[in-house]
Amino acid sequence: MPDASTPDLAALREAAAAAQKALEEAERAAVPTTAPAPASEVEPVRDTPETPGATAVVAPDAPSAPAAPAPEATSDDAPAPQGYAAKVAAGYAAEATLPLGALLEGEPGGEATPNPQVQVGFALSMLNRHGLVAGATGTGKTKTLQGMAEGLSLAGVPVFLADVKGDLSGLALPGPDNPKVAERAASIGQDWTPTQYPVEFYSLGGIGKGVPIRTTITDFGPLLLSKVLGLNETQESSLTLIFHWADKKGLALLDLKDLQSVIAYLTSDEGKGELKGIGGVSAATAGVILREIVGLEGQGADVFFGEPAFSTSDLIAAKGDLGVLSVLELPAVQDRPQLFSTFLMWLLADLFQELPEVGDVDKPKLVFFFDEAHLLFADASKDFLQQVVQTVRLIRSKGVGVFFVTQSPKDVPSDVLAQLGNRVQHALRAFTPDDATALRAAARTFPKSPYDLERLLQELGTGEAVVTVLTEKGAPSPVAWTRVRAPQASMEPAGDAVIDQIVAASPGQARYGTAVDAESAFELLQAKTQEQAAGQAAADGSATAAEDERELARERARLERESATREKAEARHKEQAARDRNRVVGSLARTAGTVIVRELTRSLFGTRRR
Numbered sequence: 001m002p003d004a005s006t007p008d009l010a011a012l013r014e015a016a017a018a019a020q021k022a023l024e025e026a027e028r029a030a031v032p033t034t035a036p037a038p039a040s041e042v043e044p045v046r047d048t049p050e051t052p053g054a055t056a057v058v059a060p061d062a063p064s065a066p067a068a069p070a071p072e073a074t075s076d077d078a079p080a081p082q083g084y085a086a087k088v089a090a091g092y093a094a095e096a097t098l099p100l101g102a103l104l105e106g107e108p109g110g111e112a113t114p115n116p117q118v119q120v121g122f123a124l125s126m127l128n129r130h131g132l133v134a135g136a137t138g139t140g141k142t143k144t145l146q147g148m149a150e151g152l153s154l155a156g157v158p159v160f161l162a163d164v165k166g167d168l169s170g171l172a173l174p175g176p177d178n179p180k181v182a183e184r185a186a187s188i189g190q191d192w193t194p195t196q197y198p199v200e201f202y203s204l205g206g207i208g209k210g211v212p213i214r215t216t217i218t219d220f221g222p223l224l225l226s227k228v229l230g231l232n233e234t235q236e237s238s239l240t241l242i243f244h245w246a247d248k249k250g251l252a253l254l255d256l257k258d259l260q261s262v263i264a265y266l267t268s269d270e271g272k273g274e275l276k277g278i279g280g281v282s283a284a285t286a287g288v289i290l291r292e293i294v295g296l297e298g299q300g301a302d303v304f305f306g307e308p309a310f311s312t313s314d315l316i317a318a319k320g321d322l323g324v325l326s327v328l329e330l331p332a333v334q335d336r337p338q339l340f341s342t343f344l345m346w347l348l349a350d351l352f353q354e355l356p357e358v359g360d361v362d363k364p365k366l367v368f369f370f371d372e373a374h375l376l377f378a379d380a381s382k383d384f385l386q387q388v389v390q391t392v393r394l395i396r397s398k399g400v401g402v403f404f405v406t407q408s409p410k411d412v413p414s415d416v417l418a419q420l421g422n423r424v425q426h427a428l429r430a431f432t433p434d435d436a437t438a439l440r441a442a443a444r445t446f447p448k449s450p451y452d453l454e455r456l457l458q459e460l461g462t463g464e465a466v467v468t469v470l471t472e473k474g475a476p477s478p479v480a481w482t483r484v485r486a487p488q489a490s491m492e493p494a495g496d497a498v499i500d501q502i503v504a505a506s507p508g509q510a511r512y513g514t515a516v517d518a519e520s521a522f523e524l525l526q527a528k529t530q531e532q533a534a535g536q537a538a539a540d541g542s543a544t545a546a547e548d549e550r551e552l553a554r555e556r557a558r559l560e561r562e563s564a565t566r567e568k569a570e571a572r573h574k575e576q577a578a579r580d581r582n583r584v585v586g587s588l589a590r591t592a593g594t595v596i597v598r599e600l601t602r603s604l605f606g607t608r609r610r
């Protein structure tokens with residue numbers, strides 16, 4: 001007989017505390033951080049004796065002679081970099097690098113000369129110490145991350161990019177010849193070759209172009225869903241308890257309808273006893289949550305939840321020697337920032353679960369660009385933020401590097417910022433007093449350098465950045481005013497025909513292209529849970545009994561699938577609420593009476609543990 005008892009609040013809290021403890025232990029086992037010093041530890045630039053009057057941006061010992069603009073300048077005949085340039089050259093000389101650009105020398109706002117002998121780039125082995133790409137609008141963030149993605153692909157590292165504005169699809173096409181680009185490349189010693197990269201296009205739930213990415217409500221979990229629904233902390237904890245109740249009952253929820261049914265059941269006459277048993281969830285709060293879910297569904301968000309659920313490990317892919325660039329096309333859902341930013345977080349949390357522990361790596365297993373990151377942190381609950389911090393910290397040991405992309409570092413909470421070891425800061429504006437404060441704060445997050453950063457950050461040209469990375473030893477590299485490389489793929493969107501063709505040929509399209517009819521989802525999942533339970537029984541050692549049970553479960557699953565299909569036609573004619581309620585009551589009865597139920601448990605962000 002299965003455990004049909006309702007979970008009480010104390011037991012749930014205990015379980016949550018145990019899970020938190022396990023995560024913290026895993027965290028302690030993870031590699032320690034050596035991000036750039038927090039603001040408080042960094043000496044203000046103006047006080048350094050190297051910049052009297054703070055007018056020169058480069059130390060007096062930097063070479064004043066302009067470097068030859070052509071790549072030949074990197075030949076052995078060229079004079080070796082001197083002074084600060086030499087320091088920078090040494091600071092970026094990792095064994096294997098992801099190139100970013102070359103050092104610029106000169107006056108901010110005036111003539112600046114690139115020094116192709118001083119190449120600036122990331123240590124590949126330190127990319128799992130994460131990073132930040134920031135800058136005001138139009139300053140070159142997207143091209144920077146395009147260039148980084150290209151370099152990573154060439155290094156055989158798969159990349160995930162969120163393409164919020166639809167300007168990254170050009171990665172699939174070689175860049176056209178362009179004298180401006182050629183000149184830029186030559187000036188920084190970049191051997192520019194038009195290149196196209198292996199790209200997979202994804203979309204959220206099939207809205208817009210790309211292979212649809214969906215997940216189930218059960219996998220998504222209560223914390224992320226609360227963020228999408230805009231719930232307050234009380235409602236968030238109520239939703240968490242409702243999920244715990246469903247988990248305990250072995251009720252897996254595929255889509256929004258399933259969750260709706262569960263809440264409808266708990267607030268119905270049959271279910272209100274159960275609701276009481278959960279403890280801490282008022283019928284009124286349940287009602288509010290239900291309304292929000294209906295609202296979300298009304299916005300068409302039901303397509304993001306359901307089957308077939310995306311397996312995030314598909315993102316770790318290569319074509320020949322090149323890492324695959326997985327581009328999530330978001331233009332069609334641009335108006336739903338809470339939804340897509342939360343989905344990105346789900347992808348990360350899920351990757352954490354899917355990937356094996358790898359410890360220190362020569363190069364990352366995946367680099368994940370989290371664009372428009374400010375959306376993730378806006379209005380986030382304390383729990384939510386804590387989970388972001390934890391995910392970012394823990395995923396490092398899975399060999400995943402996360403780069404947040406945002407307009408200003410102030411968009412990123414300090415606990416997260418402290419973990420971002422690699423920084424590419426494009427120009428910042430200081431139109432308002434708030435901007436000025438943010439600019440000062442941004443300047444202070446950099447290690448000590450001869451630059452007047454507050455000035456330089458305002459004067460940076462498009463496609464220029466102030467950079468510091470983690471060296472292979474884990475120390476911050478010298479700050480470098482950098483001209484960023486030009487992307488070798490097209491900087492223009494690829495166009496619908498190209499995207500359509502790539503999507504049609506994608507193995508992902510065959511796997512995820514067609515949604516499973518949500519009407520029968522509940523039953524299907526129920527059968528799956530039963531099969532899982534039988535599988536678990538076998539794993540527990542009762543082999544023969546488990547085999548029988550599995551056989552039974554299979555048969556039951558088959559029958560249920562059949563009957564689900566039959567019922568579907570009839571059910572369409574029934575009234576919605578009644579049908580929802582019956583579905584839960586029915587499956588509860590089945591669950592309680594006939595099946596060994598395995599309780600679902602949860603991991604980071606309350607996503608389902610597998």
Ligand SMILES: Nc1ncnc2c1ncn2[C@@H]1O[C@H](COP(=O)(O)OP(=O)(O)OP(=O)(O)O)[C@@H](O)[C@H]1O
Pocket residue numbers: 135136137138139140141142143144147165184462463464484485486487491
């Ligand atoms: N590294 C680069 N190489 C060549 N051109 C560049 C580079 N960086 C920026 N540019 C030029 O500057 C333009 C704006 O850059 P980009 O689109 O990357 O800015 P952004 O910071 O992403 O802007 P937004 O905030 O509006 O998204 C590009 O269209 C391109 O013409």
Ligand SMILES: [Mg+2]
Pocket residue numbers: 141142143165
């Ligand atoms: Mg952009």
